Amino acid sequence: MFEYVRYFILRALRNMRQWPVLCSAAILTMAVALTTVATFFLVVINIQSLARTWSEEVQVVAYFQTPPAPTELAALVTQIEDLPEVKQALFVSKTEAFQRFAARLGDDAGLLEGVSHDLLPASLEIALQKTARNREGVARVVAALKKDRRFDELRFGQEWLERFEKFIELLKFVGLVLGSFFLFAALFIVSNTIKLTLYARRDELEIMALVGATKNFIQVPFLLEGALQGLFSGILALGFLSLSFQLLVKKSLQSFWLTPVDFNAVFLAGSQQLVLVLSGVLLGLLGSLFSLRKFVRL
Numbered sequence: 280m281f282e283y284v285r286y287f288i289l290r291a292l293r294n295m296r297q298w299p300v301l302c303s304a305a306i307l308t309m310a311v312a313l314t315t316v317a318t319f320f321l322v323v324i325n326i327q328s329l330a331r332t333w334s335e336e337v338q339v340v341a342y343f344q345t346p347p348a349p350t351e352l353a354a355l356v357t358q359i360e361d362l363p364e365v366k367q368a369l370f371v372s373k374t375e376a377f378q379r380f381a382a383r384l385g386d387d388a389g390l391l392e393g394v395s396h397d398l399l400p401a402s403l404e405i406a407l408q409k410t411a412r413n414r415e416g417v418a419r420v421v422a423a424l425k426k427d428r429r430f431d432e433l434r435f436g437q438e439w440l441e442r443f444e445k446f447i448e449l450l451k452f453v454g455l456v457l458g459s460f461f462l463f464a465a466l467f468i469v470s471n472t473i474k475l476t477l478y479a480r481r482d483e484l485e486i487m488a489l490v491g492a493t494k495n496f497i498q499v500p501f502l503l504e505g506a507l508q509g510l511f512s513g514i515l516a517l518g519f520l521s522l523s524f525q526l527l528v529k530k531s532l533q534s535f536w537l538t539p540v541d542f543n544a545v546f547l548a549g550s551q552q553l554v555l556v557l558s559g560v561l562l563g564l565l566g567s568l569f570s571l572r573k574f575v576r577l
Contacts, residue, residue, distance in 0.1 A: 301475060302508060305468050305508050305563075305566070306508050306511050306512045307515075308464060308468045309465040309508065309512035309513075309516075309559055309562055310511075310513075310519060311461065311516075311519075312461035312462045312464065313462075313465075313516035313555060313558060313559055313562070314516045314519040314520050314523065315461045316454065316458035316461065316462065317516060317520045317547070317555055318520060318527075319450070319457070320454065320547075321520065321546070321547065322450065323447060323450055323454065325528065325544050326447055326450070327447060328545065330447065337412045337435070338405055338406050338435070339407070339417065339424065339433060339434070340402050340404055340405070340433070340435070341402060341403045341424050341432075342400045342401070342402045342430065342431050343400060343403075343429060343431060344400075344429060344430070344431040345429070346372065346373070355429075356368045356370065356403070359405060359424075362419075362423060363408070363411075364407055364408055364419055364420050365405055365407060365408065365420060366407055366408045367406045368403050368405045368406075369403065369404045369406070370401070370402075371401060371402045371403070372401050373397045373399055376401065376402065380399060400431065405420065405424075421435065462562065465512075465562060465566075466562060466565060466566050467566075468566075470567075470569045470570045471570075474570045501567050501570070502564060502568070502571070504567065505563035505565075505567030505568075506563050506564050506567070507563070508563045509561065509562050509563025509566075510559060510563070511559075512559040512563070513555055513557065513558060513559025513560060514559075516555060516556075517552055520547070528544060529544045
């Protein structure tokens with residue numbers, strides 16, 4: 280049994296050495312295809328993680344026409360916090376709102392000199408329960424707040440977040456289309472690489488069949504060749520992906536102006552890296568199988 284395995288491996292390696300250019304082209308094409316698909320997947324999971332971070336900050340801000348008296352305000356805060364969707368309601372006075380605005384301006388805060396501290400309206404910042412950070416939860420809170428005429432305006436970011444989630448779905452679709460195209464191209468090149476090897480050895484294969492070699496004995500080295508090409512391409516794709524993550528994905532996300540300071544982009548988990556490499560092996564095997572089905576009928 281060991282001798283058979285040794286023969287198959289050596290035969291597959293010999294095939295690859297005899298066709299170095301085609302073999303390299305197949306490996307590189309598969310690596311590019313796998314890297315493209317994996318990069319889109321990596322971007323999507325990081326953007327989804329970013330969206331989850333933003334969803335934790337979804338809140339409703341209710342602006343007052345006129346700030347209520349302290350006793351009236353306390354009763355109003357208690358009433359709002361009694362809503363099942365609400366986690367906390369925080370009052371922001373006109374002075375505090377002005378101070379926050381000045382802090383955001385940073386070095387340009389001097390532009391506000393002489394401006395009245397009552398310029399900005401007082402408000403209630405209403406944090407939602409985790410289960411209510413969605414369209415339905417926000418809608419229920421907004422509907423309850425609209426009944427109170429003391430509020431001049433209501434603002435909430437859930438609608439924008441939902442549009443962003445639709446963008447993620449579009450990104451997934453684009454990744455699927457492009458990934459399928461590249462994988463098909465890689466499959467085509469691997470298949471044709473094996474075909475050229477079979478054409479060059481057609482006489483040899485027929486002689487092997489005539490002297491008693493079984494169909495499996497003839498086919499296994501070519502299947503192993505495709506699997507080895509796929510294995511090398513998967514490992515190469517993992518290297519490409521690591522570079523893509525460090526030089527492109529990570530820096531792009533960190534430089535995005537809406538990304539929180541404490542957000543850390545994530546790379547593929549160990550199991551996902553293994554799936555990437557095994558996908559290369561599977562791709563190489565499929566390419567070999569397609570060739571063998573058409574050209575080896577012994």
